[in-house]
Amino acid sequence: MTLGLLLACAEPAWTEAERAAIAGLTPIPAPYPRPTNRVADDPRAVALGARLFLDPGFSASGTVSCATCHDPARHFTDGLPRARTDAGEGTRNTPTIETVAWSTWYFWDGRADSAWAQAGGPIVNPIEHGFSVEGVRARVVERYAAEWTELYGGVDEDPARVLAELGKAIEAFERTMGPKPGRFDAWARELAEGGPAMQLSEAEQRGLELFIGPAGCVNCHNGPLFTDHSFHNLGLPDNHDRGRADGALTVLADPANCLGPHSDARTCDELRFLDPAFSDWPGAMKTPSLRNVAHTAPYMHDGRFTTLEEVVDFYNLLPLAHHLGHRETILVPLRLTREDRAALVAFLGTLSGGEPG
Amino acid sequence: MSVLLGLLLACGGGGAPAPEPAAGELPTQGGLYRVLVRPEPAPIPLAQLFTAVVQVRDARTGALVEDAKVKVDATMPHHGHGMTTKPVPDEGVCADGVCRHADGLYRTEGMKFHMPGEWTVHVEVDGPAGPDRVDLVWAL
Numbered sequence: 001m002t003l004g005l006l007l008a009c010a011e012p013a014w015t016e017a018e019r020a021a022i023a024g025l026t027p028i029p030a031p032y033p034r035p036t037n038r039v040a041d042d043p044r045a046v047a048l049g050a051r052l053f054l055d056p057g058f059s060a061s062g063t064v065s066c067a068t069c070h071d072p073a074r075h076f077t078d079g080l081p082r083a084r085t086d087a088g089e090g091t092r093n094t095p096t097i098e099t100v101a102w103s104t105w106y107f108w109d110g111r112a113d114s115a116w117a118q119a120g121g122p123i124v125n126p127i128e129h130g131f132s133v134e135g136v137r138a139r140v141v142e143r144y145a146a147e148w149t150e151l152y153g154g155v156d157e158d159p160a161r162v163l164a165e166l167g168k169a170i171e172a173f174e175r176t177m178g179p180k181p182g183r184f185d186a187w188a189r190e191l192a193e194g195g196p197a198m199q200l201s202e203a204e205q206r207g208l209e210l211f212i213g214p215a216g217c218v219n220c221h222n223g224p225l226f227t228d229h230s231f232h233n234l235g236l237p238d239n240h241d242r243g244r245a246d247g248a249l250t251v252l253a254d255p256a257n258c259l260g261p262h263s264d265a266r267t268c269d270e271l272r273f274l275d276p277a278f279s280d281w282p283g284a285m286k287t288p289s290l291r292n293v294a295h296t297a298p299y300m301h302d303g304r305f306t307t308l309e310e311v312v313d314f315y316n317l318l319p320l321a322h323h324l325g326h327r328e329t330i331l332v333p334l335r336l337t338r339e340d341r342a343a344l345v346a347f348l349g350t351l352s353g354g355e356p357g
Numbered sequence: 358m359s360v361l362l363g364l365l366l367a368c369g370g371g372g373a374p375a376p377e378p379a380a381g382e383l384p385t386q387g388g389l390y391r392v393l394v395r396p397e398p399a400p401i402p403l404a405q406l407f408t409a410v411v412q413v414r415d416a417r418t419g420a421l422v423e424d425a426k427v428k429v430d431a432t433m434p435h436h437g438h439g440m441t442t443k444p445v446p447d448e449g450v451c452a453d454g455v456c457r458h459a460d461g462l463y464r465t466e467g468m469k470f471h472m473p474g475e476w477t478v479h480v481e482v483d484g485p486a487g488p489d490r491v492d493l494v495w496a497l
Contacts, residue, residue, distance in 0.1 A: 219472055222403060222404075223403065228471055228472060230404060230441060230472070231441070269466070269467065272445075272467065273443055273467030274442060275440070275441055278441045280438045328436070329436045329437040329438070
């Protein structure tokens with residue numbers, strides 16, 4: 001009894017504001033509607049997309065599929081600092097695609113405004129699939145004509161439309177990949193219901209307290225996907241990648257955007273109101289989701305950090321070194337103790353859910 | 358005589374005192390207007406587009422101002438940045454070069470607060486009485 005009382009007292013007493021902050025981080029909602037893609041939730045598109053995702057025939061070498069970099073066994077990442085295929089190495093880290101169903105912008109710089117437009121990008125990128133739109137259409141005619149007829153009424157003469165349709169089927173498949181709830185979600189539900197809320201260790205709860213409190217992580221990693229779906233400049237030393245500054249201009253001019261001829265949407269407010277001249281865009285990259293983050297190393301847009309400990313160390317010191325643009329003003333060195341840094345990392349581990357793939 | 362009348366009008370002409378502001382109404386900095394500002398939807402959804410709705414009254418008479426131009430912007434003073442969007446004000450119903458906003462309501466679409474914290478909302482009104490502005494704070 002005494003022991004029970006002691007244990008109960010060891011639990012942090014969450015304030016009302018903290019409880020509200022915690023409630024804002026869970027549960028994972030249903031995938032958001034996708035007006036630009038009328039087959040986004042069509043089971044036939046899901047099945048077709050799964051095949052397309054794994055098909056290396058949509059590459060110049062015949063060896064590269066979406067799964068080459070977005071490996072289902074690694075939560076759809078590749079474990080490499082920067083994406084690499086037989087055709088070359090890119091300049092950015094392969095992000096997970098588990099959270100595309102909730103994203104607003106795609107790629108680290110947000111140069112696509114739909115998952116289907118994103119999916120088409122690597123296929124025609126010389127250092128990824130290295131394929132052509134004509135090649136995509138030819139392979140669809142050869143291998144997937146029946147599926148295309150069922151889903152889209154036939155294979156269009158315009159190869160750009162066929163590429164968009166390929167992306168739409170892949171998006172439908174990707175929408176089924178969503179991250180599963182982690183121990184954090186179960187704990188938070190119990191906390192809200194007044195239950196014992198004992199599934200998280202003391203360190204994990206301390207990490208959460210820091211995350212939503214003094215460490216300020218929640219300023220950008222907010223909502224149930226732990227991202228604000230926006231872009232920020234962290235002032236990473238020696239970063240010369242313009243990121244969102246270029247991505248915003250690219251997406252506005254992209255014929256595969258929401259306003260383009262292959263989109264099924266009637267209104268495109270995100271694109272309509274996007275400000276490509278926002279002062280903090282240079283050097284800004286998309287805020288990644290932290291769902292399953294413990295399994296998606298290495299980190300940052302260029303994969304410079306191999307562990308979460310290194311990421312936390314960066315925020316802890318915020319080294320002053322040359323970088324493009326200017327660092328997000330609210331970022332200040334956290335100056336956390338070693339114990340608290342470990343607690344933050346421990347908390348991030350509670351966002352892991354389900355087996356990969 | 359006409360000069361005197363003009364002066365009297367400019368000084369208020371001894372008319373009725375301005376009506377009391379309605380709940381939530383704010384005076385603009387120069388005292389020309391009173392504005393009622395609300396987000397739509399409310400509360401403001403984090404990192405999602407919303408609309409700012411501004412109702413404008415003449416501060417002296419309390420009458421709704423329907424032919425002004427209203428501009429709304431927002432910044433995070435503690436963060437040193439504004440919004441990532443370019444909000445667009447509605448034009449109202451335009452005829453013969455004059456655009457009118459029924460009930461003095463001006464809607465600005467495309468607002469987005471992409472971070473939690475304190476946002477300063479800047480409202481500019483350019484109406485018959487002249488240009489004026491007011492800042493208010495919305496916390497998220």
